[in-house]
Amino acid sequence: MRRNGPLALIFHTIFVIVMVAPILVVCLVAFTPEGFLSLPTNGFSLRWFRAIANYPEFIHAFWVSLGLGALSSFVALLFAVPAALAIARYRFRGRDALAALFLSPLMIPHVVLGIAFLRFFTSAGLSGSFAALIIAHVIIVFPFALRLTLAAATGMDLSVEMAAVSLGAGGWTLFRRVTLPLILPGVISGWALAFIQSFDDLTMTVFLAAPGTETLPVRMFLYIQDNIDPLVTSVSACVIAITMTALILLDRFYGLDRVLAGKGDTGR
Amino acid sequence: MSAAAEERNARAPWALTAPALMLFVGVLLIPLAMTVMLSFHDWGQYKGIEPVFILKNWREIATDPYYAEMFWRTFRVAILTTVLTAVLGAPEAYILNRMSGRWKSIFLLVILGPLLISVVARTLGWALLFGGNNGLVNKLLMSAGLIRSPIPFMFTETGMVVALAHVMMPFMVLSVWAALQRLDPQIENAALSLGAGPITIIRRIIMPQIMPGVLSGAIIVFSLSASAFATPAIIGGRRLKVAATLAYDEFLNTLNWPLGAAVATLLLVALVLIVVGSNALIERRYAEVFR
Numbered sequence: 001m002r003r004n005g006p007l008a009l010i011f012h013t014i015f016v017i018v019m020v021a022p023i024l025v026v027c028l029v030a031f032t033p034e035g036f037l038s039l040p041t042n043g044f045s046l047r048w049f050r051a052i053a054n055y056p057e058f059i060h061a062f063w064v065s066l067g068l069g070a071l072s073s074f075v076a077l078l079f080a081v082p083a084a085l086a087i088a089r090y091r092f093r094g095r096d097a098l099a100a101l102f103l104s105p106l107m108i109p110h111v112v113l114g115i116a117f118l119r120f121f122t123s124a125g126l127s128g129s130f131a132a133l134i135i136a137h138v139i140i141v142f143p144f145a146l147r148l149t150l151a152a153a154t155g156m157d158l159s160v161e162m163a164a165v166s167l168g169a170g171g172w173t174l175f176r177r178v179t180l181p182l183i184l185p186g187v188i189s190g191w192a193l194a195f196i197q198s199f200d201d202l203t204m205t206v207f208l209a210a211p212g213t214e215t216l217p218v219r220m221f222l223y224i225q226d227n228i229d230p231l232v233t234s235v236s237a238c239v240i241a242i243t244m245t246a247l248i249l250l251d252r253f254y255g256l257d258r259v260l261a262g263k264g265d266t267g268r
Numbered sequence: 269m270s271a272a273a274e275e276r277n278a279r280a281p282w283a284l285t286a287p288a289l290m291l292f293v294g295v296l297l298i299p300l301a302m303t304v305m306l307s308f309h310d311w312g313q314y315k316g317i318e319p320v321f322i323l324k325n326w327r328e329i330a331t332d333p334y335y336a337e338m339f340w341r342t343f344r345v346a347i348l349t350t351v352l353t354a355v356l357g358a359p360e361a362y363i364l365n366r367m368s369g370r371w372k373s374i375f376l377l378v379i380l381g382p383l384l385i386s387v388v389a390r391t392l393g394w395a396l397l398f399g400g401n402n403g404l405v406n407k408l409l410m411s412a413g414l415i416r417s418p419i420p421f422m423f424t425e426t427g428m429v430v431a432l433a434h435v436m437m438p439f440m441v442l443s444v445w446a447a448l449q450r451l452d453p454q455i456e457n458a459a460l461s462l463g464a465g466p467i468t469i470i471r472r473i474i475m476p477q478i479m480p481g482v483l484s485g486a487i488i489v490f491s492l493s494a495s496a497f498a499t500p501a502i503i504g505g506r507r508l509k510v511a512a513t514l515a516y517d518e519f520l521n522t523l524n525w526p527l528g529a530a531v532a533t534l535l536l537v538a539l540v541l542i543v544v545g546s547n548a549l550i551e552r553r554y555a556e557v558f559r
Contacts, residue, residue, distance in 0.1 A: 005466075008363045012375075015360045019379055022393025022434060025404070029396055037396065079288040086284035090277075098285055101292055109495030109539060111512040112303070112532045115519060119306055119529070120299035139296050142288070200386045203497040203512065207519060217498075220388045224502055228395060236389035243385050251377060 023240060030237035032230050048234035058235055060212075061219035065199050068130070068215060072137035073145065073194035077187060079138070080145040085179070088153035103143045113140065114207030121208065128210025136208055140201060141194035148193060148254075152186020189254040196246055307530035317525055325530035335531070342510040342535075345428050345500070346493035350486045352433040357440030358482050362474065364441070365448045376445075383438040387498045394431040395502055398422045423505040431499050436492060440485040447481025480554040487546055491539050511535045 004012070025039075032038050033045035052058055080102075086092075087099055105113065113136070121132040156179075164178045180187070202217040209218045216239065223232050307325055310318040329335045364375055382390060397404045398421035406418040421427035451474070459469050497512040504510065509517070511531060518528030 004363055004366050008359075008366075011359060012363045015356065016375060016378060019382060019434065019437065022390055022397055022431075023382060023385060024393075025396050026389055026393045037399070079291055082284040083288040086281040090281035092278070092281045095281070098289065102288060105296070107491075107540075107543070108300075109491075109512070109532075109535060111495055111497055111515055112300075112536045115515060115529060115532045116299035116303040117295075118519065119302050119525070120295065123302070135295055138291070142292075196384050200384070202386075202388055203495075206497070206516065217386055217388050220386075220392075221498060221501070224388070224392060224395075228392070232392065233396070236386070236392055239386050239389055244381070247377075247381055247384055 026233050027237045027240060029230060030234040034230075037228065037230060037233070048230040049238075051231050052235060052238070055231065057214070057219055058216070061214050061216045064130075064213060065216040068133055068137055069195040069198040072134050072198050073141055073191045075134065076138045076142045076145040076194055077149070077191055080142055080149055080190070081180075081183075081187060084146055084149035084153050088150055088156075089158075102146050105140050106143045110140070110201065110203035111207075114204040117204065118207045128208070128213060130213050133205065133208055133213055133215075136204060137198045137201070140204060141197045144193045144197055145190040148186045148190035149183060150186075152183040156182050185254065189250060192246060192250050196243060200243070303529050304533050306526055307533045309526040311524050311526045325527045328527065329530055329534065338509050338514055339511060339534075339538075341425065341508070342494055342512075345425055345432065345510060346490050348425075348429045349432040349436060349493040350490045352429060353436050353440040353489050354482050354486055356433075357437055357485065358444045358478065361441045361444035361448060361481075362478070365445065379441055380438045382434075383442075387435055388502070390435055391431055391499045391502045394427070394434065394499075395422065398427055398503070422503065423508060425504075425508065427503045428500055428508070428510075431503050432493050432496055435496070435499055436489040439488045439492070440482075443485030443488065444478055444481040447478045451477050480550060483546070483550045483554075487543055487550075491543050494539060495535060 028039055029037055030048055031044040031046070032040045033043060033047060083098075083102060087095060117132070117136045117139075118127065121127045121129070121136075124132075126132040160182065161174065161178055164174055169177065199215075200217060201215075202221055205215050206218050206221060209215060214222070216235075220232055220235060220239075306317075308321050308323070310320050310322050310324060312318070360379070364372060364379070367375065398406075403418075403421065405421060406415075409415045410418065419426060421430065456469060456473055459473050464472070495512055496510070497516065500508070500510045501513045501516070504513065512535070515528045515531045515535070518524045518531065522528075
C-alpha cells in the first residue's frame, strides 16, 4: 500500500487539531486563575475546581448520574443477556423482528423518546422520580448492552457447553459456571458502553429530570443556558477526565473500534 | 431428539426474550403510541390538555409558516452537516487507513474518542472557541488571511453546522473506515502497475468502493443532526429553533404538550421515511458491494 503524501499529512494534522481543539480548550479554560473565561496565560490555578465544592447541585447531580448509569446498565443487562443468548443460538420465527425492536432505541430520536417517557410517566404518576429515570435509561442503553453481549455469544464455542451438559450440568449451573464466564468480556464491555451512554445522555433525560433527580449533563445544560463561566468548564473537565478513563479501559480490554463499530449486529 | 425436548427447544428462545419483549412493549411501544395520540388532543392556556380527537395541532403545523421555516432550518442544518462530515471525514478515514499500525490506533482513538465524551462539554468547547467577534476561531482565520472581517458563529446556523459536524464526525469516519476494511489493497497496486495516477486511483478505484460507507455514514449523521438537541440549543440560543429545541420549549416552557407531541411525531415520521427510503436506495444501487 502507498504511503501518505505531505498534503495528506497536512490535512490529517489540521483535522486532528480541529477534532481535539474544543475538548482541549474546555480543559485549559478550567485551569484559569481569572474570574472570567480566559485561557490560563498567567499560570494555572485550581480555584475553579475548588469552586465546584460550593455548588452542591453539581455534586448531587454527579452522584445521580453515577448511580443512574451503573444501575440502569446493570438492569439492562439482566434483560439483554438472555435475549442475546436466544438471538445468537436459536433460529426462530420473528427473530429478526425482535432484534430490530431491541435495537430500535438507536433509531428513535432521543427527543421523541424523552417526550414519550414524559407523557407515559406523568400519567403513571412517576414523573420526575428516580425510578422513571432508571426505566427510561434501561431502554436507551439496552441496544448497547445487547450488541456487545450478542457479539460475545455469537462467537462462543458451543462444545464447551456440550461438555458441561454431558457431565450433568444443566439450567442455572450451566449458565453460571460455563456460559456466563465465557461471555463475560462482552457483558462487561456492554455494561461499560451502556454506562457511558447513560452518563452522557442529555436530550432524553432533560425531559424527565426534576429538581433532585437532575443528572450532571442536565445540570450543566441548564447552567450553560443561563451563563457560561469558568465553573462549568471545570465541571466539564472532570466529566471529560472520567469518560477518558473509561474509554482507555474499554480500549485496552475490548478495542474501541470493535465497541463502536458494533460488529455482529444481529448475529448475521 | 424426543418430542418433549424439541418442544422445549422451540419454546426456549421465547422464554429467554420474553422479559425484554415485555419491557419494550410496556415502556417503549405504549409510550410512543400515547405520544402519537397526544398530538391529536386539544390544549388551552387555562383548560390544559383535553383528551379529544381533533386535527388542530396538525393543522397549525401545516398552515403556520413558522413551523415550515423551523423544519426547513432543521433539515438544512442537517444536510449541510452531513455534507461537511462526508467531505472531510471520508479523506481522513482513507489517510488513517494508510498509516502504520501504531499511529493508526492512536489517531483512531483520538478521532473516535470524542464520540463518547459528553455532547454538552464538546459544544461548550465550541461556544468558547467561537465566543463573540474576537473568538479564537475568528482570530485564527483572520491572521491566516482566510477572512477579512469576523464571521458570526454564535447564535447562527454557521456555528450550529460547524459544531454539529464536529460532534457527528466520528460516525462518518467510522462508517468509511468500515468500508475501507473490506477493500483489497491489491486492487490499488494492480491499478498502479497498469499506469494509473494517484488521482485516477482515488476516482476510479477507491471512491466507488467506499461510497456505500460514505452513504451509510451520511444516513446516520443526517438523522442524528436533524434530531440533535444540545448543540442547537447552546450554539443557536433561544431564537434559532430546530425541531428538537422547539419540542422541548412546547413541553417544558409553553406546556402545550399536544403541539409538542405533533412536532415530535412529525420529526420521527419524517426521519423514519428518509432513513428507510435512502437505505433501500443505497442497497439497490450497491447490491454488489453489500453482498
